[in-house]
Amino acid sequence: MVKIQPFQVEQWMDRLETTPGVLNIAETCAASVSVDELVQMCKDKNAPGPLSLSTKLTYGAIRGSEKLRQRVAALFDRESDANALPADNVIITQGAIAANYLLFYTLVGPGDHVVCVYPTYQQLYSVPESLGAEVSLWKLKAENGYVPDVSELEGLVKENTKMIVINNPNNPTGSTTPKHVLQEIVAFAKQKDIIILADEVYNPLYHSLPEGQAAPPSILALGYDKTVATGSMSKAHSLAGIRLGWIASRDKSIVEGVAVARDYTSISVSQLDDQVASYALSEPVLGPLLKRNLGLAQSNLALVSAFVDKYSSVCSxxxxxxxxxxxVQFKKKGEVVDDPTFVLDLLEKTKVLFMPASPCFGLGQDFKGCVRLGYVCDAEVLKEGLSRLGQYVEENLL
Structure with a gap:
């Protein structure tokens, strides 16, 4: 029998984000946009609109429209030394969450072993475990900037290791796994014939890299066929409401396996979602949309950085x-706070919401006192949220 662990971060979000008057700085999407705003961003004012209202609403293209799959495939060509990814190597899904689930459902089961970075989105280790696979956590360390230490892989993999799972950029830490580390992971996996799944749902929001460090390419760009990337329109592209994501791989057998499994679940995505995503990924729209979101991320991160500096005696x-x-970790009188209690008390007194890390991203006492803050929301929401948080800190933690 499949054993499902509670998906803690989603349950916390579902329970609290509808609190009346909430200032939600737990949201992980770049500030959402409307279809009207997409049209206003479009650099080609003569371009067709995002929706064809005369299209018959059949199931549509089962794997996603050719136009959309071509535009998703083009996303993987950035800094790639490999050949262009064919559209046939892309399957459109209901968000990255469905993409990840389908991959695990297709590729792992009892008798398999999976190595997964940690912390990360709980789905990436709880789903393979629920399907009967053994999971080993590849623990990221704060002192290493939450970048994976590839030297640890040899001690984590087993003879039956089927998959290594990474998340780049990382949720919840916001860390970047640079290109040279990705290359080391690929070299290791290739030697042992292990599949690499990269959840790249926050790609390409590499907005605050150290000077001289380039944004890393997709895992698909590094010359190993047994790599799979998932992504969506939700995070970097501000369109969570259309529930659209994708699976892409250079290994056609993986793509075909997923297509077979997918017939038992959602069959296809909504044609309306497909059309809006195709429009958002078109050249005249994608550039302005990403420029807007990268700029918002940089300016908002500066606000959070100033807050952490101001209250460095209690947060780090x-x-x-x-x-x-x-x-972000909070302390009171030198001791880390109990983060679930802290989050609930803050919400009750100020209406500011973020997520407690120890139940949502940790096992046991991991990440005690830490919270996950989503900072690429509307700037005014973040400013007001940080203002109220600052008042709370001065009254309760200093």
Missing amino acids: WVKPTAGTTAL
Whole structure:
């Protein structure tokens, strides 16, 4: 029997984000946009609109429209030394969460072993475990900037290791796994014939890298066929409401296996979602949309950084370099706070919401006192949230 562990971060979000008057700085999407705003961003004012209202609403293209799959495939060509990814190597899904689930459902089961970075989105280790696979956590360390230490892989893998799972940029830490580390992971996996799954849902929001460090390419760009990347329109592209993501791989057998499994679940995505995503990924729209979100991430991160500096006696972090989330630890009189209690008390007294890390991203006492803060929301929401948080800190922690 499949054993499902509670998906803690989603349950916390579902329970609390509808609190009346909430200032939600737990949200992990770049500030959402409307279809009207997408049209306003479009640099080609003569381009067709995002929706064809005359299209018959059949199931549509089962794997996603050719136009959309071509535009998703083009995302993987950035800094790639490999050949262009064919559209046939892309399957469109209901968000990255469905993409990840389908991959695990297709590729792992009892008798398999999976190595997964940690901390990360709980789905990436709980789902393979629920399907009967053994999971070993590849623990990221704050002192290493939450970048994976490839030298640890040899001690983690087993003879039956089927998959290594990474998340780049990382949720919740906002860390970046640079290109040279990705290359080391690929070299290790290739030698042992292990599949690499990279959840790249926050790609390409590499907004605050150290000077001289380039944004890393997709895992698909590094010359190993047994790599799979998942992504979506939710995080970097501000369109969580259309529930659209993808699976891409250079290994056609993986793509075909997923297609077979997918017939038992969702069959296809909504044609309306497909059309809006195709429009958002078109050249005249994608550039302005990503420019807007990268700029928002940089300016908002500066606000959080100033807050952490101001209250450095009670809070600390490893400053994010990418994505939309940060892991911040709070203390009171030198002792880390109980983060679930802290989050609930803050919400009750100020209406400011972020997520407690120990139940949502940790096992046991891991990440005690830490919260996940989503900072690429509307700037005014973040400013007001930090203002109220600062008042709370002065009244309760200093």
